[in-house]
Amino acid sequence: MKSEAADIRQLDSLGRVVIPKKMRTALGISENDNLRISLEANAIVIKREVPMCVICKREKELNAIGTAYVCTGCAKQIADML
Ligand SMILES: [Zn+2]
Incomplete structure (x- = not known):
């Protein structure tokens, strides 16, 4: 997936954010998939757990x-x- 303009999403009071559907679709992420969340440098990286x-x-x-x-x-x- 080539880099695209970043979406701006608002974090809710519980720390949740919706991952844009086009990004989930591009990476094959579906409901109930496990995601690996890591802190790298000054960024939060979310990857589908394979x-x-x-x-x-x-x-x-x-x-x-x-x-x-x-x-x-x-x-x-x-x-x-x-
Ligand atoms: Zn093996």
């Missing part, structure tokens, strides 16, 4: 272990080590 393998960062063939994910390839490597 589940990925905690070992190799792959985003496919994931197996949930508690709140973390391990891909099938890494799970097999771990199983072979045992």
Whole structure:
């Protein structure tokens, strides 16, 4: 997504702000998605949280272990080590 003119939004009394629909659509962000909010330099950065393998960062063939994910390839490597 190329940079566009910034929208100005008002923060409500609870610290909430609406992310413009065109920006959510451009990044594939949908209702109930998890978003990662971080402070970088003097900016707040919001990114869609993409589940990925905690070992190799792959985003496919994931197996949930508690709140973390391990891909099938890494799970097999771990199983072979045992
Ligand atoms: Zn992996």
